[in-house]
Amino acid sequence: xxxxxxxxxxxxxxxxxxxxxxxxxxxxxxxxxxxxxxxxxxxxxxxxxxxxxxxxxxxxxxxxxxxxxxxxxxxxxxxxxxxxxxxxxxxxxxxxxxxxxxxxxxxxxxxxxxxxxxxxxxxxxxxxxxxxxxxxxxxxxxxxxxxxxxxxxxxxxxxxxxxxxxxxxxxxxxxxxxxxxxxxxxxxxxxxxxxxxxxxxxxxxxxxxxxxxxxxxxxxxxxxxxxxxxxxxxxxxxxxxxxxxxxxxxxxxxxxxxxxxxxxxxxxxxxxxxxxxxxxxxxxxxxxxxxxxxxxxxxxxxxxxxxxxxxxxxxxxxxxxxxxxxxxxxxxxxxxxxxxxxxxxxxxxxxxxxxxxxxxxxxxxxxxxxxxxxxxxxxxxxxxxxxxxxxxxxxxxxxxxxxxxxxxxxxxxxxxxxxxxxxxxxxxxxxxxxxxxxxxxxxxxxxxxxxxxxxxxxxxx
Numbered sequence: 001x002x003x004x005x006x007x008x009x010x011x012x013x014x015x016x017x018x019x020x021x022x023x024x025x026x027x028x029x030x031x032x033x034x035x036x037x038x039x040x041x042x043x044x045x046x047x048x049x050x051x052x053x054x055x056x057x058x059x060x061x062x063x064x065x066x067x068x069x070x071x072x073x074x075x076x077x078x079x080x081x082x083x084x085x086x087x088x089x090x091x092x093x094x095x096x097x098x099x100x101x102x103x104x105x106x107x108x109x110x111x112x113x114x115x116x117x118x119x120x121x122x123x124x125x126x127x128x129x130x131x132x133x134x135x136x137x138x139x140x141x142x143x144x145x146x147x148x149x150x151x152x153x154x155x156x157x158x159x160x161x162x163x164x165x166x167x168x169x170x171x172x173x174x175x176x177x178x179x180x181x182x183x184x185x186x187x188x189x190x191x192x193x194x195x196x197x198x199x200x201x202x203x204x205x206x207x208x209x210x211x212x213x214x215x216x217x218x219x220x221x222x223x224x225x226x227x228x229x230x231x232x233x234x235x236x237x238x239x240x241x242x243x244x245x246x247x248x249x250x251x252x253x254x255x256x257x258x259x260x261x262x263x264x265x266x267x268x269x270x271x272x273x274x275x276x277x278x279x280x281x282x283x284x285x286x287x288x289x290x291x292x293x294x295x296x297x298x299x300x301x302x303x304x305x306x307x308x309x310x311x312x313x314x315x316x317x318x319x320x321x322x323x324x325x326x327x328x329x330x331x332x333x334x335x336x337x338x339x340x341x342x343x344x345x346x347x348x349x350x351x352x353x354x355x356x357x358x359x360x361x362x363x364x365x366x367x368x369x370x371x372x373x374x375x376x377x378x379x380x381x382x383x384x385x386x387x388x389x390x391x392x393x394x395x396x397x398x399x400x401x402x403x404x405x406x407x408x409x410x411x412x413x414x415x416x417x418x419x420x421x422x423x424x425x426x427x428x429x430x431x432x433x434x435x436x437x438x439x440x441x442x443x444x445x446x447x448x449x450x451x452x453x454x455x456x457x458x459x460x461x
Contacts, residue, residue: 007034007064007095010221013075014233015241021081024088027072031095038102045110050118052365052391054110058103063222065099068092071221118391120359128395132307133439134455142356144456145400149349149375156342162335170377173343176336177265183251186267190248191217193273197325198281204323207282207427210293213242215280220247229266229385230275232284237292237301244288246279262379270340277320278344282427283313290431304435306395311402311438312430314348317341318403323423345400346376347386352397354387359394405438405455406430412442412451 009030012023072092079085120128125138136144160169167175181189194217201207220228224247233245248267251260267275277283287309291301318341326337350372357363363371368387372378378386389396409430414421429445436444442452 007031007037007068007099009072010067013072014245015235015239015243017235017239017241020076020079021084024076024079024084028088028091031068031091034095034098038098041102042105048113048115048117049110050391051111051114051116052118052388054106054114056388056392058106058111060224061099061103061106063225065096065103067222068096068099116364118358119362120394122360125356125359125394131437132305132398133437134307134401135453136456138356138360141397141401142353145349145352145356145397148400148404149346149353152342152345152349153375156339156346159335159339159342163332163339173339173377174265176270176339177268179270180264180268181272183260183264186250186264187217187219187248189269190246190267190272190276194246194276194280197273197276197320200320200325201282201286205422205424206319206323207286207424207431208290209281209286210289211242213244215244215246215285217246217248220249225249225252229382230279232279232288234285234288238298242292244285246276246285259381262381265379266382268340270336271344273337274317274340274344277317277325278313282320283316284309287312287431287435290428291434294432294434296432296434300434300436305402305437307398307402307405308435308438308441309402310396310399311404311406312435314344314399314403315406317344318407319423343376347372347378348400348403350376351386351390352400354390355394355397358390365391402438404457408454408456409438409442409446412446412448412454416446416448 007030009027012027017023069092076085076088122138129136129138129141134141156173157169160167160172164172164175194215198209198214201209215232220231224231228247228249230249231247233247235241235243251263255263279285294301321334321338321341324334326334353375354363354368354371357371358368365384365387368390369380369384372383372386373380410426413426413429417425430441433441433444439452439455442455443449446452
């Protein structure tokens, strides 16, 4: 998949960090290397590869070719330097051919030999956890996650009763899912409440927002759609450009009507606002703004913890509901937002469980798909997408694990600060150190050494 996605030149057209002709020259230089890149791919790939890796790589390669042949050309159509554009067209056509040839190579040479051996195995999984300074075993985390999943499902049921006592919880949520944008209105409807969410942070004194620059909401580029539902693309910490993009993955024209409906149901209006909280305000985008404004070292700005960054974004979803998001409308609307937030939480608990079971206990993609359908009530299309992601992104357990560690840290910090505690102060304190592993962050901001290793609540189990 890394080889399939390396012709990623979106940044050269999405951000004005240099004159356009200079950026085109950079694109040309990259695209001219495409024969070497894919030759290396053919030489370096193992003879037999896991099926989920191959199918995802094919989708990325085909999406990349589509992006180069459409979006990239459209973005550069007004450039008048004929000689430069002639050189670009030659390089771009070469890259498109190499991507398509590589996708065909994977289909013909690798797909027939594919297996299901994507698992890391327990030893490597433990090493992955150690990179986040987490000493708990996979088995301990799984037991913890299953217990929390059960609690969250119970809360999901209780919240659904606030909306409609006559229906099962899942049917109440399915009714909410029917209230979604059309394929055409997906982006405009996502934009609609983004500013209101940002203003909620200000009005309720939740976190400092270090910049007036707003995110730009766009469709996910074609090459990235195979692995993304929604995402945030912020500039690096040393870039002068402040342009940040909140990407939403639309339905594909090739999908059946049922598949389109399944996908859009996940973008119901309540869940979409929760996703905006996660990706933009006060999630990833606000975290980026704090990192950018932080006095920490260059090394601290470059290196980041998966558990911190995704844990922070996921934590903000629950925190915003706790702080009353949606209650200004009416109690039923507030309950719908809470139910949507709980569904996102159930999704992340499922990721935690599936990640561990896939990579240490032999769970298959089909079994993972069913787990998502049974436990966070997803339709088959998005559930299968989530299970597929688990094969190549075992670290997606960190969404939940990071959130839980931040909630524990918040409570410990609250006890430490006493009457001086405020939610805004906690958030600003947490965000000013970049994105270190959360166990390390405990050592930075908690004075009581006896609490440093208590990353989760002991009483859950």
